[in-house]
Amino acid sequence: xxxARPTNRFFRATVASIADVTPSFRRFTFAGDDLADYGxxxxxxxxxxxxxxxxLGLDAMPLGDDWYTQWRELxxxxxxxxxxxxxxYVRNDVSEVDVDMVSHDVLGPASDWIDRAQVxxxxxxxxxxxxHEGVSFxxxxxxxxxxxxxxxxGDETAAPAIAAILEQLPRxxxxxxxxxxxxxxDAAYLPRHPGFEYRIGARGHGDRHAHLxxxxxDAAAGLAPAGxxxxxxxxxIDTDILWEVPRTAKGGAALKSARLYAWLAGEAGAIKALRxxxxxxxxxxxxxxxxxxxxxxxxxxx
Numbered sequence: 001x002x003x004a005r006p007t008n009r010f011f012r013a014t015v016a017s018i019a020d021v022t023p024s025f026r027r028f029t030f031a032g033d034d035l036a037d038y039g040x041x042x043x044x045x046x047x048x049x050x051x052x053x054x055x056l057g058l059d060a061m062p063l064g065d066d067w068y069t070q071w072r073e074l075x076x077x078x079x080x081x082x083x084x085x086x087x088x089y090v091r092n093d094v095s096e097v098d099v100d101m102v103s104h105d106v107l108g109p110a111s112d113w114i115d116r117a118q119v120x121x122x123x124x125x126x127x128x129x130x131x132h133e134g135v136s137f138x139x140x141x142x143x144x145x146x147x148x149x150x151x152x153x154g155d156e157t158a159a160p161a162i163a164a165i166l167e168q169l170p171r172x173x174x175x176x177x178x179x180x181x182x183x184x185x186d187a188a189y190l191p192r193h194p195g196f197e198y199r200i201g202a203r204g205h206g207d208r209h210a211h212l213x214x215x216x217x218d219a220a221a222g223l224a225p226a227g228x229x230x231x232x233x234x235x236x237i238d239t240d241i242l243w244e245v246p247r248t249a250k251g252g253a254a255l256k257s258a259r260l261y262a263w264l265a266g267e268a269g270a271i272k273a274l275r276x277x278x279x280x281x282x283x284x285x286x287x288x289x290x291x292x293x294x295x296x297x298x299x300x301x302x
Contacts, residue, residue, distance in 0.1 A: 007131050011032070014122060015031075015123050024181065026103040028100075029097065043164060045163075053081065086099070086164055128183070140265075141163075144257050145257065150196075154266035159179060177197070178199045178212060178297055183202055184202040201215065212274075223285070271292065274291070
């Protein structure tokens with residue numbers, strides 16, 4: 001008999017605990033009987049969290065199958081903000097889910113909620129259900145079946161996804177982790193994998209992306225095969241979405257094998273430059289480079 005339950009839906013969840021894992025990463029444990037049906041396809045599974053505001057409660061959010069269209073049709077002052085995160089841990093047996101968020105100065109509705117959230121507060125989480133089977137197009141880490149090395153690179157917004165990937169890779173996997181974080185002590189956030197070299201640095205004043213760009217360039221020089229390079233489409237990050245995950249129509253990896261598979265995520269300007277370096281300058285096959293512009297400097301994004 002076919003399972004008629006939806007494979008993705010909204011879950012109403014309550015903050016059960018809040019813990020500062022490092023200076024910049026705050027872990028929210030959400031609870032509620034509904035979370036027994038929360039799915040966990042694994043790796044860097046994307047979810048969306050809807051936040052109440054100081055003037056709007058969660059009941060203002062459309063919850064039907066066409067929720068996004070309905071949300072866009074609402075007047076701007078009636079739209080609840082939502083942001084994209086990564087599921088960190090799921091404990092269906094006790095109906096709990098952990099999500100790690102970056103704690104920083106209040107710049108918008110999400111950071112405002114993170115700053116003032118308390119145990120007992122509620123959110124909506126749009127995520128897979130336990131009825132989900134097979135390929136998840138919310139997972140952007142789709143490496144070839146055979147790959148010599150993996151490059152995981154990004155800023156603090158990518159760190160939870162990188163952490164989840166590292167925890168789930170087999171011990172024989174090899175590669176480099178290149179991450180730029182706000183604080184030196186944030187390096188403890190990333191789990192250690194025996195096959196990976198870590199190039200983690202704290203962001204200095206006035207040189208955003210400097211560590212990330214240098215760390216990826218150094219890693220690519222050792223990992224990337226020599227090649228002539230290829231032209232890549234220049235994406236206007238002010239008008240278009242910088243997001244490409246090479247895969248087949250059925251959701252599998254675009255290549256059967258590769259010397260290097262690169263997963264890049266974070267601020268769109270930096271990711272655009274890293275993609276250009278790997279593909280155009282180093283000659284990495286673009287079908288082995290997944291790149292996601294999670295956010296843009298100076299912009300709040302749902």
